[in-house]
Amino acid sequence: MYYPYLRGKQFELLALREFIDSNEGECKIFPVIEPVKASFNSMKIALNKFIGADFTFALVLNPQCGEVVGKPRVILTELSDELSDREKWIPAYIVTSNSEKIKKNIEVEEFQRVMLICTGSVDIDDSNFIELIELPQITKVLISGDNRSLKRKLNKLGKEVIRFDDQFKPQKKNADYVDITEERFTEEHRCFVDDGYSGFGDYTVLSSDYSEGGRLPYAVAIHLTYEKNEEEIWIRHFVSDTNDDNTNIQGKFGEAALKAVEFFNKIGYSNKAINELAGYYRDAQYPGLGVLKKISIKSHVELINSVL
Numbered sequence: 256m257y258y259p260y261l262r263g264k265q266f267e268l269l270a271l272r273e274f275i276d277s278n279e280g281e282c283k284i285f286p287v288i289e290p291v292k293a294s295f296n297s298m299k300i301a302l303n304k305f306i307g308a309d310f311t312f313a314l315v316l317n318p319q320c321g322e323v324v325g326k327p328r329v330i331l332t333e334l335s336d337e338l339s340d341r342e343k344w345i346p347a348y349i350v351t352s353n354s355e356k357i358k359k360n361i362e363v364e365e366f367q368r369v370m371l372i373c374t375g376s377v378d379i380d381d382s383n384f385i386e387l388i389e390l391p392q393i394t395k396v397l398i399s400g401d402n403r404s405l406k407r408k409l410n411k412l413g414k415e416v417i418r419f420d421d422q423f424k425p426q427k428k429n430a431d432y433v434d435i436t437e438e439r440f441t442e443e444h445r446c447f448v449d450d451g452y453s454g455f456g457d458y459t460v461l462s463s464d465y466s467e468g469g470r471l472p473y474a475v476a477i478h479l480t481y482e483k484n485e486e487e488i489w490i491r492h493f494v495s496d497t498n499d500d501n502t503n504i505q506g507k508f509g510e511a512a513l514k515a516v517e518f519f520n521k522i523g524y525s526n527k528a529i530n531e532l533a534g535y536y537r538d539a540q541y542p543g544l545g546v547l548k549k550i551s552i553k554s555h556v557e558l559i560n561s562v563l
Contacts, residue, residue, distance in 0.1 A: 256283055256284075256285050256417075256453065256454035256563075257283055257284050257285065257444070257454065257455060257456065257556075257559045257560070257563060258285050258286070258287050258313075258397065258417055258419070258454050258455065258456030259284065259286050259287070259456060259457065259458075259459045259552075259555075259556060259559075260286075260287045260289070260372075260397075260419070260456055260457065260458050260459075261286060261287070261288055261289070261458075261459065261461075261552070262288075262289050262290075262291045262320075262321065262465060263288050263289060263290040263291055263292060263297070263298050263301075264291060264292065264297070265297045265545065266545040266546065266548050266549040266552075267288075267461075267548075267549075267552060268288075268297050268298065268300075268301035269297075269301075269549050270548075270549045270550075270552035270553040270556065271286055271301060271305070271310075271552075271553075271556070272300070272301055272304045273527075273528075273549070273553055274553050274556050274557060274560075275304060275305070275308045275310050277527045277553075277557070278557075278560065280560075282310065282560065283559070283560050283563035284310075284556055284559070284560050285311055285312065285313070285454065286312045286313070287312070287313045287315065287347055287370070287372070287397070287456065288312060288313065288314050288315065289315040289318045289319075289320070289321075289349075290314070290315065290318050290321070290323050290330055291318060291320060291321025291322060291323065291465065292321065292322055292323070293322040293323055295333040295334060298333075298334065298337075299333075299334065299337055302314075302334060302337040302338070302344075303337055305343075305344075306337065306340065306343045306344070309343070311343065311344065311345070312344050312345070313344065313345040313346070313347040313370045313395075314330070314334075314338070314344055314345075314346060314347060315347045315348070315349060315372070316330055316331065316346050316347065316348060316360070317348050317349055317353070317357070317360075318330075318349075319349050319351075320465035321465065327360065331364070341366070341367070341368075345368050345369065345370050345394075345395065346361075346364070346366050346368075346369055346370070347369070347370040347371070347372055348360070348361075348369065348370070348371055348372065349372045349374065350371050350372065350373045350374065350377055350384070350387070351374055351376055351377070352376070352378075352381075354381065354383040354384040354386070354387040355383040355386075355387075357371075357387055358383070358386060358387045358390065361390065361392055366392055367392055368392065368394050368395075369390075369392045369393050369394065369395075370393075370394070370395040370396070370397065371387070371388065371393055371395070371396045371397070372396075372397045372419070373396060373397065373398045373399070373402070373405060374399075375399050375402070377402075377405065379402075379404055379405050379408060388408070388409065388412060388414070389412060393414060394414065394415060395414070395415045395417060395453075396409050396414050396415070396416055396417065397417045397418075397419040397456055398416060398417070398418065398419060399419055399420070400418045400419065400420050400443075406451070406452075410451070415453040415454070416451070416452055416453060417452060417453060417454040417455060417456055418443060418447055418450065418452040418454075418455045418456070419455070419456045419457065420441070420443065420455070420456075420457050421457065421458060421463045422440050422441050422457045422458070423440075423457075423458060423459075423460055423461060423462055423463075423478075423490070424438060425462035425464065428472070428473065428474070429472050429473070429474035429475065429476035429494060429495075429498075430473055430474040430494065430498045432474075432476045432492035432494045433474070433494050433498075435492055436491065436492065437489050437490060437491040437492065438489065438490055438492075439483075439487055439489050440480055440487075440488045440489050440490040441455075441457065441487070441488050442486050442487045442488070443455040443457075444488065444559060444562050444563060445485075445486050459551075459552050459555050459556065460478045460479075460480060460490060460551045460552060460555050461548070461552070470501070471501040471504060472501060472504075472544075473498045473499070473500060473501050474494055474495050474498035474507065475494070475495045475504065475507040475508050475510070475511045475544075475547070476492055476493065476494045476495075476511065477492075477493040477494075477511045477512065477515050477532070477547055477550075477551065478490055478491075478492055478493075478551050479491055479493070479515060479519075479529065479551060479554050479555075480554065480555045480558055481519070481522065481524055481558065482524075482558065482562060488558065488559075488562070491515075491518065493511045493512070493514040493515040493518070494511055494514075495507035495508070495510040495511045496510045497510065504541060504544075505539075505541035508535075508541045508542075508547070509536065509539065509541075512532060512533075512535065512536040513536060515529070515532060515536075516532070516533045516536055519533075526554055526557040526558065526561070527553070527557060528550045528551075528553040528554035528557055529550075529554055531550055532547075532550050532554075
C-alpha cells in the first residue's frame with residue numbers, strides 16, 4: 256500500500272479527487288492529509304468524495320504547519336459531518352515530544368484506530384512515547400526509513416509499520432532544474448515488502464517544506480515520474496527555456512509542456528494526468544501553476560497505483 260502525504264490545499268485535494276474518478280481497478284492508495292487551511296471548503300468537498308467512494312484516508316489532527324496548528328478541536332468540529340463514520344477514515348498524529356498529549360487526545364476522543372507519524376526527533380526510549388505506541392488503538396505507524404530501532408520495537412508490538420521517505424529534492428528556484436534533467440526517485444515500491452514494511456509513503460512530487468506559494472516564477476518546471484526500469488521510478492524535470500523574467504508565463508508553460516509531451520511519446524507511457532497536460536499544450540491553453548501541481552501529483556499517484 257502507498258501512503259502519499261499531502262497538505263490539505265485545493266490542488267492537492269483535487270489531485271486525489273480526480274484520481275478516484277479515473278481509477279477503475281483495485282486501489283492501492285491510502286492518502287495521509289494534513290489540514291493547513293482555516294477555510295475547510297475544499298476539505299469538505301474532498302472528504303465527501305473520499306467517503307462516498309470508500310476511499311480510506313488518514314487525517315492529521317495535530318498539524319505542524321499552516322493556519323490550524325494547535326487547533327485539533329477546530330478540525331473535528333468543522334468536519335464533524337464528514338468524519339462522523341469512523342470506519343471510513345483514520346485519525347493521525349505527528350509525534351515529536353508530545354506523546355503524552357496525543358495519548359490523552361486519543362482517550363478523550365475514544366478513537367479505536369489511530370495512525371502515528373514519527374519524526375526523526377522521536378526519543379524511542381522516552382516513557383511517554385513507549386506508553387503511546389503500546390496503546391492497542393495504535394494500528395499504523397509511519398517512520399523514517401533509517402529508524403531501524405523503532406521499527407524493531409514496533410514489530411514486537413505487532414503494529415503495521417510504514418516506511419516514509421522525503422524523496423523529492425527541491426531546488427531554490429525552478430530555473431535550477433535546467434541542468435537536472437532527471438533523478439532517481441524511489442525503489443520502495445519494489446522493496447518495502449522484502450524489507451518488512453506493510454507500506455511505504457512520501458510527499459509525492461512535492462517538497463516536504465510547507466509553502467503558501469508566492470510570486471510568479473521566472474521559469475516553469477513540470478515534475479513527472481515514470482518507471483525507468485523494473486526496479487526504479489525516476490523523476491524528470493521539464494523546464495521552460497526563456498527564463499530571464501516572469502512575463503509570458505503561458506509561453507513558458509508551452510516550452511516546458513512540449514518537452515514533457517515529446518518525452519512521454521518517445522518512451523510510450525501515458526496516463527490520464529499526462530493526457531490532460533498534453534491536451535492543454537495541444538489547445539495552447541495555460542491552466543495555471545496550481546493545475547500543473549495537481550497534474551504532477553495525480554500522475555505520480557496513478558503511476559504508483561499501477562505498479563503496485
